Amino acid sequence: MKIKLQLSKIIENALKNANIEADDVVISDATKPEFGDYQFNGVMKLAKQLKQNPRQIAQTVVEHIDTTGIIAKVEIAGPGFINIWLGDAWLSSEATAILDDERVGVGYVDQAQKVVVDYSGPNMAKQMHVGHLRSSIIGDTLATLLEFLGDEVIRQNHIGDWGTxxxxxxxxxxxxxxxxxxxxxxxxxxxxxxxxxxxxxxxxxxxxxxxxxxxxxxxxxxxxxxxxxxIDASLGHCEEVYDKLGVNLTRDDVRAESFYNSKLPSVIKTLKEKNISTISDGAECVFLEGDETPIIVQKGDGGFLYATTDLAALEFRVQELKADRICYVVDARQAQHFKQVFAIAKMAGMVAENVTLEHIGFGTMMDKSGKPFKTRDGGVVKLIDLLDEAVVRARETIKERKTHSDEALEKVARAIGIGAVKYADLSISRESNYLFSWDKMLSFDGNTSLYMQYAYARIQSIFRKHDGVITGSIVVGDEIEHRLVLMLLKFEDTLIKASIEATPHTITSYLYDLVSLFMKFYEQNPILKEGIEEEVKMSRLQLATLTAKVIKKALDILGIEVVNKI
RNA sequence: GCACUCAUAGCUCAGCUGGAUAGAGCAUCGCCCUUCUAAGGCGAGGGUCUUAGGUUCGAAUCCUAAUGGGUGUACCA
Structure with a gap:
């Protein structure tokens, strides 16, 4: 459900009918429940342009707003805010309509793009370590997300298989x-x-x-x-990690560094022909404006460097793979490198102007003391060891609940342990460094995967207890249900935002808000207790059903499994 | 040296295309389990949004500078 789009169309119409010219109408979430569900703050800006009283304009706009469908009520507040309340009837019917929808109401992008997502990129000379974790996880989520929204995603695992x-x-x-x-x-x-x-x-x-x-x-x-x-043996190790981690990369996605070897001379040729590169100190260099040091594309001894390989890869992705958007999920420390490579590629015409090149940078993983994550003796932490430890710790965390047989416990521990590692990584805003803490990521409290998985399991438990069919429609009965349903319908807007900005944490924040809201609902509005009217009971069961579906779908995009019991 | 980036509650983090009284979790202190999974919920305290200017009707958010961290900077990737 693209709610914001619908609302902005309504406001645009209102403005048009009121003969007010406005370029872009931006609808924001209301900052507080008292201010409604959404708000339009653009009136103040318009008032300035038109040199008129903002409240006056707001009044005119409000008079032209169509309140027959989605919107139930609008109000003018403060200097000229327009607060918008959505109708319970509308929310009820929309929510009911998506109960049986596999996509839980999420549509497709208007214009599907071909998107290359370059992620993971391990070095074949070494074992995968924690440094590869973020790229693998964030990249995989981005790929899954874009695919779900309808883009054609081409995963590229640019493995390091070449070098001295x-x-x-x-x-x-x-x-x-x-x-x-x-x-x-x-x-x-x-x-x-x-x-x-x-x-x-x-x-x-x-x-x-x-x-x-x-x-x-x-x-x-x-x-x-x-x-x-x-290389085969080394790649086998990576696949073991991908398997444990639940990362969807296969051999088909591998496009190694060595793949571009044969294309490197032609890159240099192009750069020379277009007078982009020059010889300096015996090396073939590109001097970009604003940079004091050049980018070396060919060494004095004739050898090539990674900038050259990246240029060849870019050319390949645009010309052979026909990409419209290329996302590099690589450590933020490579920012300068990508900026330079992108600039050279555009200058040389290897990449058309309409192709978007994005460096999806991310921060470093730190330990408790704020230093880069290492083992006790200062070595790199092998990813496989980290994942195994996560599962062991997860098992310890849930063992005392005694809800599982040994066999089931193992499976659940896997889902929880791996989920915890991934969620912790995805829930922090991508660009910042993040503090790695076992205790925090395996906590039931706060914005963790375990809290989400617990909520999901709790809902499943309601269904087990109910032990019967669930039919009927969702009928918003009070304020908390109004908020919960609205949250459920906001799923698509959330995913769209996450896909444009390549920010998985937008999804985790949403999940946390959704689950918190559900917990409140669950405390306040009993479902299976005595004396609940059948219709209300069914509506609440359906609400639980939809909530569970959205949680599952969201976690699915994040590459995290749900379990029925914890 | 130059460039990039970050600075929000005791701690870990949201919020940043300018909007109303800056939000969570942890920790601290109260309250709610014979009642659907209480590993849950409710509430309280806790803030010069690093500092100083500027733009604006309005700034945590935009601009400039300073301070303090991090990172990158000619033949590794």
Whole structure:
């Protein structure tokens, strides 16, 4: 239900009928319940342009507002606010209408776009660590969200499978055994360390490693086979993490760095032809206005850098994948890099003007002391270990409730533990750094996944107790139900906002508001207790049904599972 | 040095395309379980929105500067 759109159309009409010219009509949520459900604050601005009394204008506008459908009442307040109340009858019928809708009333975008979402991007030389968590989670949510709203989403996992370190790794792989499949690569981190030790201790080995780098680049079959087997094994680790994490990335989404190798020379050629790049200190550079240091696109020795790869990728995404919008879900520290790459791509005409390029940046994960998240001995925290710990902790949290058999407990602990990690990450505004705290994320209180899952389970419990059919319509009976129904219908507006700004926390905030409201409703308005009229009981059961559906759908978009019992 | 970014309650965070008395959670202190999952709900206290200017009828929000954190800055990605 696009409520704001409907309301702004009504206001636009009112303005038109009152012969008042206004360019954009913005409807906001009311700041307080006393001020209604929505408000239109644009009158004050109009009054200034027209040099008229704002309350006078507000009065004229109000007289022209159509209050036959969605709007029940409007009021002028303060210097010229127009407060809007939606009608209970309208809310009731709209809510009832979406009870059986799989999309719980959420429509599709008017103009579907082809959107590339670039996320996760692990390095094949190392095990996935906490640094990859946010990109994977935020990117996955964004992809799911856009897809749900009707865009055509192309997921791209830009894995790091190329670079000098691979020479060392495959040389060591060869020395150790035959290939990545038979080789024990369970702990990539350790393998890397061991290889590094070999590299440092043996000149002979180091030479071979360097030689292998060149050989892979030249397409040497033996080295390429070793390299490929290594990448396969490493990718297998990532998939294990994706599986645990519930991230929808498959091999089909992998478009590795190496994929662009063959396209790099042509990028340089384009830049040279358009006089965008010049030679400086022996390297091919682009000097952008305002930057004091250049962007190097080709090293003095002929090698390419990641800016070049990103340019090639951009070109590919626009020209081959035909993207309208490209979202890079990458650490905020890369802001400058993306700004530069985007600028060069547009200058060089690799990307048409109407294609939107977005760096979806996010902050760093911190520990309690406010420092970047590390293990006790200062090492990186492996993602797989973190996820396993989350499940263990979740199990401890719910074990004492004794609602589950051992087997069921395991499943529920997984949903809760993984959900907690993801929700904690998604509920913080993306750009800011975030403090990682087990206690906070696994709490039943506050804006956590467990609180949402608990609310969902609580509703399921009502249904079990009721143990019968639920029919009939939703009839808004009081203030709290009015607010709850309105909240349920606001779901689409929330998703639209989240998709435009690429802010998953918009969804979690909404969820928290919705669930809090439901809890209030649940305390105030008994459903199954004695003496409740059948019609009221059914309406409330339906309200619970719709609430549960919206919670489930919202969590689904966030990649979090619900459980029927906690 | 230069650039970017952040600064809101004791703590963790919302709010930021300008709007009415700045909101949550945690923590602290009260109240509500023979009554649908109380791991819940209700209420209280707690704020110079870092500081100083500016724009405006109106600023936490926009602009400028200062202060304090973080980050990035020529051949790694």
């Amino acid at each position: 370190q691979f020479g060392m790794l495959i040389a060591y792989l060869e020395e150790q055994g035959t290939d990545g499949v038979t080789q024990n690569l369970k702990d990539l981190e350790q393998f890397y360390k061991d290889a590094k030790v070999r590299f440092d201790e043996s000149v002979e080995f180091a030479d071979k490693a360097r030689d292998y780098v060149v050989k892979i680049q030249q397409g040497d079959k033996h080295c390429l086979r070793l390299w490929q087997s290594f």
